Amino acid sequence: MRILFLSRWFPYPPDNGSKIRISNLIATLSSMGTVDLISFTSDSLSSAQLAESHKYCDTVKAIEYRSFNPGSLQAVLGFFSLKPRFLVDTYNQDFEHAVVDLVARNPYDLVIVSQIDMTPYVGLFQNQKVILDEIELTIIAKPDKKNTLRYLWSRLTWAKYQIYLRKVLKQVQGCTTVSKNELEMLRRLAPKNLPIAVIPNGIQVAQEEGEPAIPERHSLIYAGALSYYANLDAVRYFIQEILPEVKRACPDVKLYVTGKADPELISKLPNDDRVIFTGYIENIRARIESSWLSIVPLRIGGGTRLKIIESMAYGTPVISTSKGAEGLDLIPGKEILIADEPAKFAAEIIRVFNVPGLREELSQNGKKAIMSKYDWKSISQDYIRFIDQALSAFST
Template identity: 30%
Template sequence: MGRTLRYAASLRSAATQDAEMTPLRKLFFHRPLQHGEGDPVTTNHRRKKILFLTSQLPYPPHQGGAIRTYNMIVNLAPRHEIHLLSFVNSPSDLMRAGPLHQYCQTIQALPVPRRSSLKRLLTTLFSPLPDMALRLPSAEFRRALAARLEGERFDVVQVESIEMAPYAMGDAGWGTDHRPFDSAQGGPLWVFDDYNAEYVLQQRAFETDVRHPRRWIGAFYSFIQWQKLRRYEAAVCQRVDRVIAVSEADKEILQKLGPGVGVTVIPNGVDTRAYDPGQTYSLVLGPHPIVFTGKMDFRPNIDAVLWFCHQVLPLIKTQVPDVHFYIVGQKPPPRLRPLAEDPAVTLTGYVDDVRPYIAGAGVYAVPLRIGGGTRLKIMEAMALGKAIVSTSLGCEGYPVTSGRELVIADTPQEFARCVVELLGDAQRREELGHAGRRFVEERYDWRAIVPRLERVYESESQAVLSRTQKPGILYNKTEPAVFINYSHKDEE
């Protein structure tokens, strides 16, 4: 295929590793254009050169942000030229990037910066910026991004998640007054993909945790972050050319952050071909399995399974003694391990593929009480034709009706009753499963969603041509490539 993979710099010495966690300096993958890729395509939109900025490589797509970004890239690639600039933990991450090499013209990877626990504590308490904006400050990344923008002409730069938002900011990024490269003056269109209305997620986390004395430290953290994120998210949304949100609910929240915030809904979706209810799996979960999937170091997921195991599962056991609850997902924290002492609970940790577990579920549970955005897990379970019981918050953002595509229950008693009824009624489970599958096929297949994103690129690109001055986005070509006067070095 003529592909090349080259190191842009050698591995660091042991002495140099004191400054940064990883020996990775920079990796750069370049895939030459294949026959016909540079030719005009038969679409309503001009072929665009798009640069994605991500906090991690979106492959393997095992958690929400990676799933979303990966599917966007896969479905944009046939009609556009895709480039990826990303953080990685080690060189092996890029070697495992798999299909990304087929879809991206270039993949440039840089080491994840590290903060010490003390530095994180101090910035959490005293920095005016939210914790999420201080997770990935990297001079190397800023230099790499500047080099790409100075050396190439991109039509779109898409910033994935609030952690990467500082790279779409100038003075509001990490504290200087540097004018960015303005889209209205010939630069790229800047699009911010906000996975959640993050400040609302922290507000809800505070309101949940403050009711439990053992969680008051988390409540204190969320209260501080809620206030900081509201200001910061507002600044980001007012800086970029277009914000994309995952739901109408998030759109309304983000538009209230300030005048002139342009938000378009690009919902989360699912690859209905990959999540096929006709596929058979060898995994057998038992007679009455309940399944929950998710990244298990994510606070909303932690709260969800604790609430379910402590308040819902005991009620189910009185009616269905052989019920079994599977908690499927990577990085479960120590506080969840005692749950697995119950013979009726399995904590799987990381699995290569969640589909066998979802497909094997009698009932798929979404007991979320904290959150924002929309839950990809809902789409995956619907695509596999499963009966779902969810809280109202768990299915927030989706136009569903309780009793049609899924069942909604918000109290422990309601949730337990709905699960018990479905475990005992195979026909009802099948009806809900068929309705859910139709729902995602008609509304939430990625092949139908991504053209909406292309329309955003096209309409916004036309709109910026008619604008005069607008607050800038990242760099001004007339100024030196000095990025941000950030005093904190990347740390272990």
């Protein structure tokens, strides 16, 4: 089988949630046949990155990504298009040419289109079977109602997305989502006979074995680049509204914020000497394992959080908002702690700091849950079965 994979993110190294998922999908697909990759990238690629990609992919083409510019001519014209504005503005002719070139030279049996960013290129495939992956709708369909103007704007945006996605979903042979919530929303837009399945985010649990680091008492970690607006909001919210209460009970508390964070973004956050911005860490596992708790105080965003799955797989308990844990099949109070109010969030952190044995109990329960539900080894088999089902349905 010859497979073409279109990706918004160059997946190597797999150092954020999207890249981890994409790299796992590509590794699974490579067991089914030959995979070619066309991917956007925001940075120049090193020889090590290309070498890693060629472990799983035959042909690899990387195209420089141009971020959405709301003030550009294309974005303004997007107001009059049935496509979402950011898709109109970020459409890339070089990417299109790369797709057309490979399709002309290879008889692809399957095309995987990853995330909504890649859907404008679906129309380039006339005789190929196409499956969409990780179409996230929650962030668009369920906006924050606190800001009336933003809420109304989001409703208009959602109306446009529905029109656009209904058209795209008629052109493909299958679609996957990361959670049941996303599947239910997508099902309302898709043709009745379109195969759709939940393929959750997961982690290669077997690869994460080894001697764990010793956790640092009263240490917290937030794993996520501040360049993503949902992460920036979460960290601001925690520093402003939760951390002061934790500091009163535990003056020596430390919060490590990992991921890319330029000085301009850090300057937008309250200054606090108990917060340490580590920058990008190549071996994130060691930093997570050495933290007493992983915090996920997210208030906005969509999909499911690989940062939660990763932390729990490494044995570090997680305290999250309901939004942060949305879509994950975890038992609150046993496998994960959930707190939506600042005072409750702080109280839960202090409780895990102070109650003997509680961290270890949460750690063991969480790790078992991840191994049973979010190990990519088993998820990959579900993914293969879904592809077979979708292709069989198309053939008949």
